[in-house]
Amino acid sequence: MTAIPMPQPTTPWTLPRRGPVGILLFILAESSIFAVFVAAYLFYIGRSLTGPTPREVLQFPVVMTVCLLSSSLTIHLATRALRNGALGRFLRYWLATVLLGAGFLAGTAREWHELIAEHHLTISTNLFGSTYYALVGLHASHVIAGMVMLLIVAAFGLAGRIRPVHVERADVISIYWHFVDVVWIVVVTVVYVIGR
């Protein structure tokens, strides 16, 4: 194949890295899934035949939102530290991200417990229950998936096995985590602002 006469000395041949491209394409698919859940939520606002209604039972989740939004910052600082070779700082920020994620999930658990035990709102109660648990649950399941990835890296980090060469993989998790974060902003807007 080297026998082909070439037009001119080609410019340096660089292509994007496959990890970030792969996760961005995956996020494209995930966005479409969330779009359907969000569309269903918006479509069914105010169409429940029975109570309880969102206004009666939902509180704006301040602590959860603060937890998740600040975890985007910590994971960004963690990957930047890893890129600079500051392994200790990387681990501290990464563990902070794990804690903030856990805080978010604890908030969801508390909210759901309150809704189910006190307000008797389940997924089969009315359309609000169906759409609420589906959309918030879909997002929470993505947070759980992200937490699994974060914990695996944290375990390797605590065992001293993470090196700056692994930064691309950490970047992939970081991009996914930012996506989960952005989706939460959409969910909060739809469920707790527009939907109430």
Add this chain to the structure above:
Amino acid sequence: MTTTRFPIAAPAEESTPSVFDRLHEWVITVDHKRLGIMYIVFALGFLVIGGLEATLIRLQLAVPDNHVVSAQTFNTLFTMHGTTMVFLVGMPILAGFANYLVPLQIGTRDLAFPRLNSFAFWVTCFGGLLLYSSFLTAPALFGGAAAPDVGWFGYAPLTEPTYSRGNATDYWVIGLIIVGFGSIAGAVNIATTILTMRTKGMTLGRMPLFTWITLVVQCMILVAVSPLTAALILLLLDRGLGAHFFDTQAGGSAVLWQHFFWIFGHPEVYVLMLPGFGFLSEIIPVFSRKVIFGYPVMVAATVAIGFISLGVWAHHMFSVGMSPAANTYFAIATGLVGVPTGIKLFNWIGTMWGGRIQLRTPMLFAIAVLVQFLIAGITGVMLSVVPFDWQLTDTYFVVAHFHFVLVGSLLFAIFAAVYYWYPKATGRMLSERLGKWHFWLFLVGFNLTFIPQHFAGMLGMPRRVYTFLPERGLEIWNLASSIGVAFQLAGVACFVWNLIRSYRRGAVAGNDPWDAWTLEWATSSPPPAYNFAELPVVGSRRPLWDLKHPEDPDWQYE
């Protein structure tokens, strides 16, 4: 993939390892070529199953008041026929071709994520098997069917637990969610490969058109198949946990399901059809001995089809009573798709114009596509006219229209592709004589089956009804339609026999039997596990032309 001990189907290697060892090699493989072949074989197996279901449907409808199968079995047959052909034949066979060809055409050694590739195949495979395992279950109480019988689009509220007793619909929902995961994983993988692993000099503007079209299709899968997965999850919540998304008795909306389904369903038609265009764009230039006419326009038309197809879904829903504004928008958007599609048709004709056309079997199938796709396109534009659609929706006219797309165009293009690339994958040529028998039998059978259905539909014959009454002028069209199936079956028998026989006894192909120009023909047939000993460097859209004609390379003119 460092081993070179097991190049695909190399005859000399077959005597050494035992059958079990060889099977084990295939099960654990992450090689894109082996997975591609497994996708294609899986899909061809289901093509036969789906074809037999269609044969039973046509037997039942051969004469009025027939009783070959019961009404309930008929519902199961058309549901499983549609679901099988779209999700277990169309999607996997095209994933298989993309798997096999893309790394070869862009000059690399495997996909970006080989283990994800293996995952995607096995998930698709087991999703399909799960769907079909419903046939093994007992019929449910209250007259529920064993296998899914809700139609391939599963309209609500028929799919709700109130109306679909038992687990048949759950098999359908869960099977399709799993197959969807496979499609999404495959699409991420193939698109990433095209974007990040092209060989030196393979700019986007020099990619073979099949690869270009595949890139667009994978992006469409990401955007369009995911909504189906999401809608199926919502339906599963309804059925499993008592949610009310599509439960009309609790305020849920049946029309919302239709929107969700067709947001997937219409782009899906192009997800299936565009790779067929990709095959034609590779085959027609080679057998016309000319460079493709209007390469940049072909790419632009593909991207345009991709975008427009995302905004036309509700033309499947003209009869549910949308607002006149919505009807007008979707009618115009649907007509608009015809423009880039027509451009493609003219470009293929422009490629053939003045060429030295070689009527080998792949080219015969390709030419048939041009004619039959034109008919499919014309009936499609007819159906985009709202009042016309109101008159003919849910009749056999629509059935005839989309079978001209999916059989007359896509399946013919897939046959062309199998005849064209079989020598690369196996090292043997398919028999031209059997190929010609296959072509003519299938051509006659296809047209005899589906041309009459246009007329049956215009006379008012409804879809999805298990029989029809005599004395309505429908007998002759239905009988002709059923007779055509016999020709199609004979054609497919020639095809299967050709595949099996040529694997051992076909003429040895050599690296480049068609004197073609894309990189897959630069390596041996079948290619070694590593594809290329030395990665090629590309200077134009036809690297093998440059190699064969160093005195007149293509890059001088591009």
